[in-house]
Amino acid sequence: MKSETPTREEIIDLLTEYRTPFRFWNGQLGESLDGFVSSIRLGETWLEAASDGLIHHVNVAVVTVRHLLNGQWLELREDRQEFPDGTIKRRKFSGSLGEKIRENETPLNAAKRGLFEELSFPKHAKYQMVSDEIEVTPRRISDWYPGLTDIYHRNHFLCVIPPELYKPEYVEIYLNKRIYFKWIPTTLLPA
Secondary structure (H helix, E strand, C coil), X not given: CCCCCCXXXXXXXXXXXXXXXXXXXXXXXXXXXXXXXXXXXXXXXXXXXXXXXXXXXXXXXXXXXXXXXXXXXXXXXXXXXXXXXXXXXXXXXXXXXXXXXXXXXXXXXXXXXXXXXXXXXXXXXXXXXXXXXXXXXXXXXXXXXXXXXXXXXXXXXXXXXCHHHCCCEEEEEECCEEEEEEEEECCCCCC
16 A cells, blocks of 8 residues: 555545454544554555555654763663653653654655654754664554554664753653653663
8 A cells, every 4th residue: 555645535444444443543542543544645654455454564764862971871762651641651662763754755854853853953953863774673563553563664873962952851742642751871882
């Protein structure tokens, strides 16, 4: 389903055909059906029909942000997501942030957009960014869309920031949730 942009109706028809419980995707603890459709229409994700269900492919730029503070390397990590009802969700996620790559967008541009949108870095901020590896994860049950399995196509980047971009904590306000980021010490040096 990646080759052409499907309509909302075509996406819902495919979900229905594979008996995917999308009516429960209300955006409370996962993502909404509207968000899912939008992501497919933007080219960030696509569906693949398999004999045992639908596979949701996600094309993402993963950025690991590091900073040298008082001789200690720190790495920024997502700490938690807080929802309006008080629910807290913690994800197992390697890297600082992940940004879905849109159709006709390079992985590097998606990484820079993620730094701007999630950490509020100025668009013309000066930092060091290098591409690392491309990883395709094994298929697994989706954290965000019950009834689907996910495969992530992860384009990894390392970003080293200067003192003027450092904050002790970053918070992103995204639709119905707040995402908190915190620094952790690391012994890994930037490549």
